[in-house]
Each structure stands twice: as structure tokens, then as C-alpha cells.
Amino acid sequence: MIPELGQLALILALCLALMLALVPLWGAFRGNLFWMRFATPLATGQFFFVALAFGFLTYAFMTNDFTVAYVATNSNSHLPWYYKFSAVWGGHEGSLLLWLFILCLWTVAVAWRSLHLPAELRSRVLSVMGMISTGFLLFVLLTSSPFTRLFFNAPDDGQDLNPLLQDFGLIVHPPMLYMGYVGFSVAFAFAIAALLGGRLDAAWARWARPWTNAAWAFLSIGIVLGSWWAYYELGWGGWWFWDPVENASFMPWLAGTALIHSMAVTEKRGEFKSWTVLLAICAFSLSLLGTFLVRSGVLTSVHAFASDPTRGFFVLMLLAVTVGGSLLLFALRAVDLKSESTFNLLSKETWLLINNLILLVAMVVVLLGTLYPLVVDALQLGKLSVGPPYFNMLFVPLMGLLALALGSGLMLRWKRHAQDQWLKSLALPALAVLIFAIVTIIWGGEHRWGIVLGVVMAGWIAVSTLVDVSHRIRFSQQGWRQPRSYWGMHVAHLGFCASILGVTWVSLHAFEQDIRVEPGHVEHIDGYDISYLGATSLQGPNYTAEQGHFVVSKQGKTITELFPQKRNYSVQRSMMTEAAIDPGLMQDIYIAMGERLDGGAWAVRIHIKPMVRWIWLGGLLMAFGGALAATDLRYRRLRHRQPQVSVGLETAPVTEVSHA
Known part of the structure; x- marks a missing residue:
């Protein structure tokens, strides 16, 4: 009876998701506050029923209900209880239900934490997230139900969980990774809502920034946990192999890194609006692409779920609708995406744009290396493998350029900066890096030149960061009381330095x-x-x-x-x-x-x-920096005004917020 209740809960969640996708959007289109007010209860109800289904599946695992096909395939009566819990998402159907549960969790969080936003924008955001939920609920119910029964041939015991997944790392890794994957749906929903409403000012980027930073932090933690798990569990001592499924999580991370920097420019200066919207679409689309790669059966990996092509085709269609529809809407609204200000070549805006371009080129390098063998195989042109030499040859120089641009742009001001002041501010970092390089050349050993590159990259960013913090504290009225977003930015940059040093040393000096x-x-x-x-x-x-x-x-x-x-x-x-x-x-x-x-x-x-642990320490510092920035109180300091929106034959005020 419990599995049938789980299936019923998913059907009810689908009904609510359809209503969430349509009713508030219609209210926003008509300017009707009555219909817009349905957004929060619908999002809450959807989350309740998906959580109920997830709980029912967990109960089936804990009670060894082997009449459920998914439980029989992924559990065993001798499996410890904590692995039975992680087995809930140890296969395709359960991991998809976890994906859906986390999506509904983000949706209800946005619903309840965004009550201060303009009603129309909030309704559009939640409607877009309802559309995404509808697609994935249909996917689960039509092709991947975890509640399918084995009525006549239920086994006495299950086939057990894949031994590779019987590990603590796989208890925490997928939820963190999915929190990041799915979290980018919030930035995507804000971007699409802004396009639908034709209101592409700096305010929407300000409201989306904490959600995007939080998603990026979760994805960073998920990638770190995956690397750590591969290091100690697979027995080969490696922390990254450029595996296609590893790349599937790394690509949205690169796009998300570019997105959080672009959002900062859009919020503060009103620039890069079209770029920010495209990056929001790109980050979530790459998350869906990762879902397709893992579940389509087109690649073989210890991380992938063996799955039939029908499921892969469904995800591919969902990806096509998401990308195609959002890009079409972007093209229709492109005329409204005009910058509100200008900036000089020597300015923080320019350097952030350079950083974004490098990150996007790096993402394309990973994308091509991941998809090219699949395309060649699909066209029956033979079997081709793209391994670490390709990625290292192209990716490492790009990271060197990124480190140079990052350290050089930290001390630049918005809009314009005097060249002589900028060069003077770079003198100390340049001197420190020169000393680091000389010491490394003397003591670096066999691979001294490779180590010099890593030390110079990390030292350039670290010293530039410390100089910028020193200047900010000395010459700012706030002193040490800087915004959390400022401290979060620098903590993340220092984490990047730590990861660079870890990668350099373990790659060149491991025995x-x-x-x-x-x-x-x-x-x-x-x-x-x-x-x-x-x-x-x-x-x-x-x-x-x-x-x-x-x-x-x-x-x-x-x-x-x-x-x-x-x-x-x-x-x-x-x-x-x-x-x-x-x-x-x-x-x-x-x-x-x-x-x-x-x-x-x-x-x-x-x-x-x-x-080697500096790699993961740096990743955790980056995640902590993103989380710290997401909690910045500036995002909650909003001024209210009261425009009139029709409610049937009457009028009622809608809380609107202007960007402070």
C-alpha cells in the first residue's frame, strides 16, 4: 500500500505543478493579484507531496520491501541502515526523485523567502520553476517511477547496492551536487521572469544573486566531495580523471562562476544584462545536459546510471525545450537589453568581462572534449577517446590567464581607474611573485618550471587579494565592517589559490x-x-x-x-x-x-x-566564500512602494521593491 501512496503523491504533485506553472503566470499577465497569490500555497503543496513520496520510498528501503522493483535492485536485507538510506538515490529512479525533491525544496524556499519581491516578478519566477517541476514529474511518472511493483516474482532478498556506492562519501555527495545543479534553476527562473516581464533592470540581478551564490557554493561542495570519494574509494589514488561525468558537473560550475561575477556587474552598474541572462540560461542548461549524459546510456562511467535510450530521449527533449524556448524568448526581448551606463577600458567591468570570457572558453574546451567522442561514435566514424592530455594542454594555460586577470583586476575601481594608480598598486604583488619565483627556481627540484607556474598563479592572486583588503580597510569609512559579499569574494579567491597549489604539487611531485x-x-x-x-x-x-x-x-x-x-x-x-x-x-x-x-x-x-588535501581545502574555502556572500544583508535592504494592480473589479496594492 505504501508504494501506491507514493505514486499517488507524485500524481498529486504533478497536478499542483501544472497549476503552479499556469495560474500565477496568468495572474501576472492579467495583473490580477488574486491569481498571483496562489503561487506560494501551490509551491508549498507541491513540495509536501514530493517530500511525502520521497519519505514513502525511504520507508520501503528501511523495511526491505522487495516487492518494489527499485528496492529489490538496489538494496539487500544485510545492507547497513545508513547505506539503505543512501540507496534511495543509488539508482536512476531514486536519484531522479531526489533531483525532483531538491527542485521542490528550492521552489518552496523561493516562495517563502521572496515575499518582499514585486508580486508579478515573484509569480513569474515560481511559474517557471513550476514548469521545470512539471517536466521532471512527467519524466518520473512516465518513464522512471521508483514505485513499480513486482507482484508475482518478488525476490526473497535484494541484489544489493553497488559496492562502489557503499561509502559515506556517496551518502552526502549526490545531495550536495544536486543542490547545486538544481539551484541554478532559480537564477534561470529569475532571468526568464525578467524577460517575460520586460523588466531587465539591475533589481532582478540583485534579487537573484544570493540564490545563485548559494547554488554555486553547493555545487562546489558536491564537486569536492566527488573528488575526495574518487581519491580514497577507487583505489588508484587519483583525485580527477576528466571523466565525462566529472565534466558534467564541472561545466555548470564554470558557467556558474562566470554568472556570479556577471551578476555583480549587472546589479552594481547596470551593465552586462544580456550576458548575465545568457549565462543564467547556460548554467541551468548545462545542468540539464549533465542529467542527460548520466541517464541516457551514451557513456560509460563509474558515476553514470545505466539507462535505456527512452529515458535519455525524454531528457534530451526537455533540454531542447528549455534551451530553445529560453533562447527564443531572449531573442524576442534582446532589444530591451541595453546598458544603463558606460565604462572605461581600464575598469573593474572590463576585467570581469575578461574573466568571464576565459571561464566560458574553458567551459567550451571541457564541453568539446566531453561531447566530441560521443558525436563521432553516433555518426559511426569510429571510437575516439579524449583523455587528460587534451584537457591539460588547453585548460592549464587558460587557468594561468584567469589567475593573471583575476589578480590584476582586484584593485580596479568601477567605471574608470587611473593607469598610474593601478600600476602602483600592482607593484607589491609583482615584487612578491618575483621573489616566490626565484625561490621556487632554486628549490623546486626536477619539475621546478611547472611549480613556478603554480606558485606564480597562486601568489599573484593571494598577494593582490591581501593588498586590496589592506587598502579597503585603511581608506574605507567602514574599516573592517565590510559587506559579507566582499569578504566572501576574497575567501573564495584564496580558496582558488589553495587549490592551484594543491593541484600543482600533487601533479608534479606525487610518488x-x-x-x-x-x-x-x-x-x-x-x-x-x-x-x-x-x-x-x-x-x-x-x-x-x-x-x-x-x-x-x-x-x-x-x-x-x-x-x-x-x-x-x-x-x-x-x-x-x-x-x-x-x-x-x-x-x-x-x-x-x-x-x-x-x-x-x-x-x-x-x-x-x-x-593533495589543499585541493579540497581550497574547494571548501570557495564554497564557504559563496555561502558567505549569499548571506549579505544588502540583499534584504529593500525600499517599498505601492503600485496598483487590479483584482477583479477592485484594486489592491502590490508590494514592489526598488533596488537600494
């Missing part, structure tokens, strides 16, 4: 060695003595394992003991590697067990990873 070990064997690696003491058998809740025992010492002093495992998941009959890691801020020692060899020996892979 890796495959060895054969027997009990009592001692291996001397990179200054460490690594002793193998033997292996013992373990019984887990749904697996058996061989656990190795390694002692790591240096100059006769024990540093740590590591216990890597080789697990056998009996239900799915698959072997998994559980690496053992001694983490450190400056270096990781990483050991992964391979295959069992003759005579009780094992093949073992040992990594020394310098500064």
Missing part, C-alpha cells in the same frame, strides 16, 4: 610505486620504511575482507599503521579495494591492496601525495 610484498617485507620509498606484517580475514555486514597490516616509519621512528582491505561483496560477486590513508596537511601516505599472489604475497600500490 607512486607498485610492489610485491610478503609478511616481514620492508620497502624503502621516498625516505619512508614501509613494513608489511601480514593479512587477516574479516567479516563485514555484507562482505568478507582480507585486511593488510602495514607499519610506516622514518629514521627508525614509527609514524603510523595502515590497514588497507580487499573486500568481496558476495551478493554482487565483486571485489573492491579499500585504501588506507595517513592524511596530512602537507602529505598523504596512501596504500591500496591489489591482487593476491602466490605464497601469501600481495600486489600493493603505494602513493606519496604531497599537498
Whole structure:
């Protein structure tokens, strides 16, 4: 009965989503406040029923209801309860329901946190989000229902969750990633609502900025968690492989990074309005493209959901309608997208535009590298693989240009800046970077020139940031009491520096060695003595394992003991590697067990990873900066005025807000 109630809840949610898509939009078109007031209760009701369906599916997993096909495919009675919970989104149908649940969560958050906005704009925003919900509810109900029953051939036990997904990282990674993916729908909805209303002033960008910053922060956390999971779970010691599904999340992140900078210009200066609208469309469209790539079956990846082409075609049609419809509307309204002011070549606006262009070129590089092999295969021109060499050759120089432009533009003023003052402000960062470069050349070792590039990029941004903060505190009346958006911007930039240093060091100075070990064997690696003491058998809740025992010492002093495992998941009959890691801020020692060899020996892979955690620390700092900027109180300081809007035969005031 519970699965049927879940299906009914989704049907009711679809009805409310259709009403949300049509009723408030009609009210905004007619200027009728009565119809516009339906937006909030409809958004709330839609969220309630989707949350109810999600709860029913969770209950089916927790109670081992193997009469539900999705539960039977992705769970097992011996699976620990926390993995049963993450198994709710461990397959295609459940992950799509999670996508939909998060979309409804964003929608109801916008509904209740935007009561101060003009009624017409708010109604249009929620209607656009209702249209998106309608599309995905139809997708779930018509092709991907998680509540399908196995009435006559239900198994006694389930097939178990994919062992790769039986990990804490996969409990938190998908929700964070989806919060970012789906969060860009809010920026998209604001952009489309502004186009529909023909009101493309700076105010709409101001209202959309906190939502966009929050979505970007969530997506940053999701990407960091995915990289961290791949590092310790897959057993190969890598943190990024330019996998197509990794790229699927990275592309909207690049577009979203450009979007949050473009929104700042639109809000503060009234410039880049058309650029900001296009970036909002682009960021959400790339999120939908990622959904298509993961669910269409066109690529093979440890992250992808094996799915039939019908589902992929549905997402492709949804993507075509979203992109095509929004671009058509943009073309019709393009005449209204005129700038309200001008700016000089040497100004913050120019440098932000340069940054945006570099980010968009980088996004196109990733897009081409991801889609080109799929296009070649679809045209039956052969099999082609685009790997890390292509991305590294094109992407790394672009990031060098981005670092140069970012550090150079931090201290520029809006509209115009005196050239001599600008050059003078760059003197200290240039001197510091020169000193960093000389020291690195002397002490950099074998890959000194690659390290020089990373140090110069990170140092240029970091010192420019510190100089700008120093000037701002000294010469501003606010002193240390700067807006949260200002501090968030600089925290994110410093996070970018930390990630650059981490990527540079671990890419050029990581040490890796495959060895054969027997009990009592001692291996001397990179200054460490690594002793193998033997292996013992373990019984887990749904697996058996061989656990190795390694002692790591240096100059006769024990540093740590590591216990890597080789697990056998009996239900799915698959072997998994559980690496053992001694983490450190400056270096990781990483050991992964391979295959069992003759005579009780094992093949073992040992990594020394310098500064690898700086990559994730930088990502978390960027996410924190985005979240801090999203909480800026300026976005809530709004002045009210009362225009008249018709309500049937009467008139009623609508709260309107002008940009302060």
C-alpha cells in the first residue's frame, strides 16, 4: 500500500505543478493579484507531496520491501541502515526523485523567502520553476517511477547496492551536487521572469544573486566531495580523471562562476544584462545536459546510471525545450537589453568581462572534449577517446590567464581607474611573485618550471587579494565592517589559490610505486620504511575482507599503521579495494591492496601525495566564500512602494521593491 501512496503523491504533485506553472503566470499577465497569490500555497503543496513520496520510498528501503522493483535492485536485507538510506538515490529512479525533491525544496524556499519581491516578478519566477517541476514529474511518472511493483516474482532478498556506492562519501555527495545543479534553476527562473516581464533592470540581478551564490557554493561542495570519494574509494589514488561525468558537473560550475561575477556587474552598474541572462540560461542548461549524459546510456562511467535510450530521449527533449524556448524568448526581448551606463577600458567591468570570457572558453574546451567522442561514435566514424592530455594542454594555460586577470583586476575601481594608480598598486604583488619565483627556481627540484607556474598563479592572486583588503580597510569609512559579499569574494579567491597549489604539487611531485610484498617485507620509498606484517580475514555486514597490516616509519621512528582491505561483496560477486590513508596537511601516505599472489604475497600500490588535501581545502574555502556572500544583508535592504494592480473589479496594492 505504501508504494501506491507514493505514486499517488507524485500524481498529486504533478497536478499542483501544472497549476503552479499556469495560474500565477496568468495572474501576472492579467495583473490580477488574486491569481498571483496562489503561487506560494501551490509551491508549498507541491513540495509536501514530493517530500511525502520521497519519505514513502525511504520507508520501503528501511523495511526491505522487495516487492518494489527499485528496492529489490538496489538494496539487500544485510545492507547497513545508513547505506539503505543512501540507496534511495543509488539508482536512476531514486536519484531522479531526489533531483525532483531538491527542485521542490528550492521552489518552496523561493516562495517563502521572496515575499518582499514585486508580486508579478515573484509569480513569474515560481511559474517557471513550476514548469521545470512539471517536466521532471512527467519524466518520473512516465518513464522512471521508483514505485513499480513486482507482484508475482518478488525476490526473497535484494541484489544489493553497488559496492562502489557503499561509502559515506556517496551518502552526502549526490545531495550536495544536486543542490547545486538544481539551484541554478532559480537564477534561470529569475532571468526568464525578467524577460517575460520586460523588466531587465539591475533589481532582478540583485534579487537573484544570493540564490545563485548559494547554488554555486553547493555545487562546489558536491564537486569536492566527488573528488575526495574518487581519491580514497577507487583505489588508484587519483583525485580527477576528466571523466565525462566529472565534466558534467564541472561545466555548470564554470558557467556558474562566470554568472556570479556577471551578476555583480549587472546589479552594481547596470551593465552586462544580456550576458548575465545568457549565462543564467547556460548554467541551468548545462545542468540539464549533465542529467542527460548520466541517464541516457551514451557513456560509460563509474558515476553514470545505466539507462535505456527512452529515458535519455525524454531528457534530451526537455533540454531542447528549455534551451530553445529560453533562447527564443531572449531573442524576442534582446532589444530591451541595453546598458544603463558606460565604462572605461581600464575598469573593474572590463576585467570581469575578461574573466568571464576565459571561464566560458574553458567551459567550451571541457564541453568539446566531453561531447566530441560521443558525436563521432553516433555518426559511426569510429571510437575516439579524449583523455587528460587534451584537457591539460588547453585548460592549464587558460587557468594561468584567469589567475593573471583575476589578480590584476582586484584593485580596479568601477567605471574608470587611473593607469598610474593601478600600476602602483600592482607593484607589491609583482615584487612578491618575483621573489616566490626565484625561490621556487632554486628549490623546486626536477619539475621546478611547472611549480613556478603554480606558485606564480597562486601568489599573484593571494598577494593582490591581501593588498586590496589592506587598502579597503585603511581608506574605507567602514574599516573592517565590510559587506559579507566582499569578504566572501576574497575567501573564495584564496580558496582558488589553495587549490592551484594543491593541484600543482600533487601533479608534479606525487610518488607512486607498485610492489610485491610478503609478511616481514620492508620497502624503502621516498625516505619512508614501509613494513608489511601480514593479512587477516574479516567479516563485514555484507562482505568478507582480507585486511593488510602495514607499519610506516622514518629514521627508525614509527609514524603510523595502515590497514588497507580487499573486500568481496558476495551478493554482487565483486571485489573492491579499500585504501588506507595517513592524511596530512602537507602529505598523504596512501596504500591500496591489489591482487593476491602466490605464497601469501600481495600486489600493493603505494602513493606519496604531497599537498593533495589543499585541493579540497581550497574547494571548501570557495564554497564557504559563496555561502558567505549569499548571506549579505544588502540583499534584504529593500525600499517599498505601492503600485496598483487590479483584482477583479477592485484594486489592491502590490508590494514592489526598488533596488537600494
